Amino acid sequence: xxxxxxxxxxxxxxxxxxxxxxxxxxxxxxxxxxxxxxxxxxxxxxxxxxxxxxxxxxxxxxxxxxxxxxxxxxxxxxxxxxxxxxxxxxxxxxxxxxxxxxxxxxxxxxxxxxxxxxxxxxxxxxxxxxxxxxxxxxxxxxxxxxxxxxxxxxxxxxxxxxxxxxxxxxxxxxxxxxxxxxxxxxxxxxxxxxxxxxxxxxxxxxxxxxxxxxxxxxxxxxxxxxxxxxxxxxxxxxxxxxxxxxxxxxxxxxxxxxxxxxxxxxxxxxxxxxxxxxxxxxxxxxxxxxxxxxxxxxxxxxxxxxxxxxxxxxxxxxxxxxxxxxxxxxxxxxxxxxxxxxxxxxxxxxxxxxxxxxxxxxxxxxxxxxxxxxxxxxxxxxxxxxxxxxxxxxxxxxxxxxxxxxxxxxxxx
Amino acid sequence: xxxxxxxxxxxxxxxxxxxxxxxxxxxxxxxxxxxxxxxxxxxxxxxxxxxxxxxxxxxxxxxxxxxxxxxxxxxxxxxxxxxxxxxxxxxxxxxxxxxxxxxxxxxxxxxxxxxxxxxxxxxxxxxxxxxxxxxxxxxxxxxxxxxxxxxxxxxxxxxxxxxxxxxxxxxxxxxxxxxxxxxxxxxxxxxxxxxxxxxxxxxxxxxxxxxxxxxxxxxxxxxxxxxxxxxxxxxxxxxxxxxxxxxxxxxxxxxxxxxxxxxxxxxxxxxxxxxxxxxxxxxxxxxxxxxxxxxxxxxxxxxxxxxxxxxxxxxxxxxxxxxxxxxxxxxxxxxxxxxxxxxxxxxxxxxxxxxxxxxxxxxxxxxxxxxxxxxxxxxxxxxxxxxxxxxxxxxxxxxxxxxxxxxxxxxxx
Numbered sequence: 001x002x003x004x005x006x007x008x009x010x011x012x013x014x015x016x017x018x019x020x021x022x023x024x025x026x027x028x029x030x031x032x033x034x035x036x037x038x039x040x041x042x043x044x045x046x047x048x049x050x051x052x053x054x055x056x057x058x059x060x061x062x063x064x065x066x067x068x069x070x071x072x073x074x075x076x077x078x079x080x081x082x083x084x085x086x087x088x089x090x091x092x093x094x095x096x097x098x099x100x101x102x103x104x105x106x107x108x109x110x111x112x113x114x115x116x117x118x119x120x121x122x123x124x125x126x127x128x129x130x131x132x133x134x135x136x137x138x139x140x141x142x143x144x145x146x147x148x149x150x151x152x153x154x155x156x157x158x159x160x161x162x163x164x165x166x167x168x169x170x171x172x173x174x175x176x177x178x179x180x181x182x183x184x185x186x187x188x189x190x191x192x193x194x195x196x197x198x199x200x201x202x203x204x205x206x207x208x209x210x211x212x213x214x215x216x217x218x219x220x221x222x223x224x225x226x227x228x229x230x231x232x233x234x235x236x237x238x239x240x241x242x243x244x245x246x247x248x249x250x251x252x253x254x255x256x257x258x259x260x261x262x263x264x265x266x267x268x269x270x271x272x273x274x275x276x277x278x279x280x281x282x283x284x285x286x287x288x289x290x291x292x293x294x295x296x297x298x299x300x301x302x303x304x305x306x307x308x309x310x311x312x313x314x315x316x317x318x319x320x321x322x323x324x325x326x327x328x329x330x331x332x333x334x335x336x337x338x339x340x341x342x343x344x345x346x347x348x349x350x351x352x353x354x355x356x357x358x359x360x361x362x363x364x365x366x367x368x369x370x371x372x373x374x375x376x377x378x379x380x381x382x383x384x385x386x387x388x389x390x391x392x393x394x395x396x397x398x399x400x401x402x403x404x405x406x407x408x409x410x411x412x413x
Numbered sequence: 414x415x416x417x418x419x420x421x422x423x424x425x426x427x428x429x430x431x432x433x434x435x436x437x438x439x440x441x442x443x444x445x446x447x448x449x450x451x452x453x454x455x456x457x458x459x460x461x462x463x464x465x466x467x468x469x470x471x472x473x474x475x476x477x478x479x480x481x482x483x484x485x486x487x488x489x490x491x492x493x494x495x496x497x498x499x500x501x502x503x504x505x506x507x508x509x510x511x512x513x514x515x516x517x518x519x520x521x522x523x524x525x526x527x528x529x530x531x532x533x534x535x536x537x538x539x540x541x542x543x544x545x546x547x548x549x550x551x552x553x554x555x556x557x558x559x560x561x562x563x564x565x566x567x568x569x570x571x572x573x574x575x576x577x578x579x580x581x582x583x584x585x586x587x588x589x590x591x592x593x594x595x596x597x598x599x600x601x602x603x604x605x606x607x608x609x610x611x612x613x614x615x616x617x618x619x620x621x622x623x624x625x626x627x628x629x630x631x632x633x634x635x636x637x638x639x640x641x642x643x644x645x646x647x648x649x650x651x652x653x654x655x656x657x658x659x660x661x662x663x664x665x666x667x668x669x670x671x672x673x674x675x676x677x678x679x680x681x682x683x684x685x686x687x688x689x690x691x692x693x694x695x696x697x698x699x700x701x702x703x704x705x706x707x708x709x710x711x712x713x714x715x716x717x718x719x720x721x722x723x724x725x726x727x728x729x730x731x732x733x734x735x736x737x738x739x740x741x742x743x744x745x746x747x748x749x750x751x752x753x754x755x756x757x758x759x760x761x762x763x764x765x766x767x768x769x770x771x772x773x774x775x776x777x778x779x780x781x782x783x784x785x786x787x788x789x790x791x792x793x794x795x796x797x798x799x800x801x802x803x804x805x806x807x808x809x810x811x812x813x814x815x816x817x818x819x820x821x822x823x824x825x826x
C-alpha cells in the first residue's frame with residue numbers, strides 16, 4: 001500500500017503548484033518535454049526493442065506486438081501529440097456562467113483541476129505521454145500504471161518527460177509511474193480514498209471489470225464498444241454498404257468499429273447479398289437463421305451479439321423495424337457509438353432519442369467517435385458511463401468546477 | 414436481492430416512456446401529484462402522527478422529531494416545491510453546443526436523462542416528494558429508500574404521488590419505494606450494477622461512509638459540510654462578526670453552517686473578544702491554546718477541527734496568514750463551503766483559487782450554498798465530490814449527455 005500512497009501523497013502535495021502554474025508555464029514545460037523526447041529518441045527505441053524482443057519470446061501475437069512497437073514515425077506522432085495539447089486552450093479557471101443574485105452576490109462557476117488522476121493502461125506506450133500531456137495541461141497530477149509488457153518503453157518515456165520537466169520550475173514529481181507492475185499496486189490505487197480524484201482504466205473488458213469490481217475511488221469507464229449500424233427500410237443502400245465497410249473494416253481493433261449489422265426485414269433480400277459480397281474474404285460473418293436464409297454464413301450465438309470482436313468479424317441480424325433495432329441495441333450495446341442509415345425523418349428522431357449511447361449517428365460511420373475528430377484536440381479515451389463525462393474525454397472532461405461567490409457582507413435572512 | 418432488482422427492472426422498462434414524455438405531459442403529471450397531496454393532506458398528517466408517536470416512544474430527540482414532523486405549513490411547502498419544479502425549464506434534450514466538422518458532420522451535445530436514480534435518505538419525509546419531482550422532471554425513474562422512523566409518512570406521500578400519476582398517461586411505477594427498510598436492501602441497491610445509474614445518499618457521515626464503502630454503482634456524495642470562515646488581517650471586523658453570527662447561528666443543523674472560525678493573528682486580540690461576546694450563551698466555543706490566551710473558552714481537540722458539529726458549537730483557531738488559513742481548510746474541510754472576510758485583492762485571488770471546495774465566498778456567509786438561492790429552483794442536495802457534479806445538485810445535474818451526429822454518408826479516411 002505505501003508504495004502507491006507515497007506516490008499519491010507527492011502528487012497531492014504538488015496540487016497547489018500545478019494550480020498556480022500559468023498556461024504559459026505549462027506550455028513551456030510541455031515544449032521541454034517534447035524536446036526531451038526528441039533527445040531521448042534512440043534510448044526510447046532501444047528500450048522499446050527490449051520489450052518487443054521479450055514479447056516475441058513470450059509468443060505475443062502480431063496485433064499486440066504492433067500496438068507495442070515504437071518506430072520513428074510513432075515517436076514523431078507522440079511529439080506531435082504534445083504540440084497539439086500545447087495549442088489547446090487551457091481548460092482551467094474558465095467560466096461559461098457568471099450571474100448575480102437578488103442580494104447582489106455574484107456567482108461564477110469556474111473550472112478547476114480534478115487534482116490527481118490515475119491511469120491504468122495496457123500495451124500502447126504512447127498513452128504514457130498522451131495521458132501525461134492532457135493531465136498536465138488541465139492542471140492535474142498523474143500517476144501511471146502501464147502494462148508489464150511495455151515496462152521498458154514506458155520507463156524510457158517517463159525518464160524523458162521528467163528530463164523535460166527538470167528544465168522548468170515545475171517539479172518532475174507531478175508525474176508518478178509504477179515501475180513495479182505487481183497487480184497488488186493496482187488494487188492499492190483503486191482503494192486509495194482521498195488520495196486520487198479519478199482513475200481511468202484504458203483497456204479491454206477484463207481491466208474495466210476489475211476496476212468496477214474493486215474501486216473505492218471515482219473511476220471513468222472507457223473504451224468498450226459493441227457498436228451497431230442499423231440500415232432502415234428507407235436507407236440508401238449504396239451509402240449503407242460504404243458505411244458498413246468503413247465502420248467494420250477501416251480499423252478493426254478500435255472501440256468505435258462496428259460489431260453488429262442490423263437490417264430492416266423489407267430490404268434484407270436486397271442488401272444482405274451485397275454486404276456478403278463486400279465483406280466476403282475480408283471479415284467473418286455470423287447471423288441468425290433468418291439471415292442465413294438469404295446469405296450462407298455461420299450461425300450467430302446469443303453471445304456473438306453481445307461481443308466486441310475487435311477483429312475481422314461481424315454479427316448480422318434482421319429486425320422488423322426501427323423500434324426493434326433500438327431494442328436490440330439497448331439490450332446488447334455498450335452505450336458507445338450507434339448509427340442508423342435512413343431517409344425517414346421520423347426514424348431519425350426515434351433513433352437519436354431512444355438509443356442509449358454516448359454518440360448516435362445518422363447516415364455516417366461509427367468511426368468518428370474520437371476526441372481529435374470532434375475537435376477536442378486529443379483524448380484520454382471514450383467514456384461509456386453516464387456520470388461525470390460521456391463520449392470522448394478531452395481536456396474539458398478532466399476538470400471539476402468551483403462556485404466563486406463575491407459579496408459585500410451578505411448574510412442569509 | 415430480487416426485492417430491489419424487481420423494482421429497478423420496472424424503472425428500466427419505463428425509461429423510454431419517461432424519455433418520450435413531453436415537458437407538458439410531465440408538468441401536468443406534477444400538477445396532478447400536487448393536487449393528490451392536497452387531497453391526501455389529512456391521511457398524510459395522520460400517518461406522520463404515527464411516526465411522531467413511535468419516535469417519542471423511542472425517545473427520539475427534539476431536533477430529529479422536528480425534522481420528522483409534517484404540519485399544514487410543511488405540507489404547503491411540499492406542494493409549493495412541486496410548483497417550483499413545474500416552473501423550471503425542462504433540462505432534457507437541450508444543447509448548448511452544436512458544431513460542424515470539416516467533413517460536414519454536424520455534432521450536437523444533447524442532454525438526456527441519467528435513467529434510474531436511487532435516493533437513500535434520513536428522517537425528513539419532504540425529501541420523498543422533492544426528490545421525486547426533480548427526478549421526474551429530468552426524465553429519470555426514481556427509487557426511494559427512506560428511514561424506518563418516517564416509514565408511515567413516506568408511504569402516505571408515495572401513495573399520494575401514485576394517485577396523482579394514475580390520473581395521467583405516465584405509469585405510476587416510475588416511482589418505486591422500499592416499504593421494507595431492512596438494511597440488506599440498501600446493500601442490494603448499492604450493488605445493482607446495470608440497473609441503477611446514480612445513487613444519492615442524503616444524510617450524515619455514517620450513511621455517506623456506508624455508501625462509499627459498499628457501492629458498486631455510481632454515487633453522488635452530498636451534504637457533509639465542515640465549513641470555515643477565515644477573517645483576514647484586512648477584513649472589516651463589523652462585517653466579520655455579522656457573517657460569523659449568520660454562518661454559525663442562523664440555522665445550525667445544516668451542511669452550509671460554519672463549524673470553524675479562523676482568525677489572522679494580527680487582529681485576533683481585537684476580534685476574538687467581540688466574537689466571544691456575540692456567541693456567549695448562544696454557542697459553545699472551543700479553541701487552541703493561542704485562542705485561549707485571548708478568550709476564556711474550552712480547549713479544542715484535533716478532532717474538533719475535523720468535526721461537522723451541526724450544533725451550537727464552534728471551533729476557533731488563529732493563523733499566521735491567508736496561506737495558513739488555506740492549508741487548515743484544505744486539511745480539515747469537507748470541500749463544501751468556505752468564506753474569507755478581507756479587503757485584500759491578492760488574498761481574494763489566493764483564497765478563491767487555492768481553497769479546494771464546491772463553493773468559496775468572499776465577504777459573505779457560507780449559508781448561501783443552496784440550489785434555490787443559486788437560482789437552480791430546487792436541489793437534491795449539495796455535492797461534495799469532484800466528479801459528475803459539484804455544489805448544489807439541481808435539474809441540470811441529474812442529466813447526462815449524448816452526442817448526436819448528423820451526416821450524409823460520411824466515412825472515416
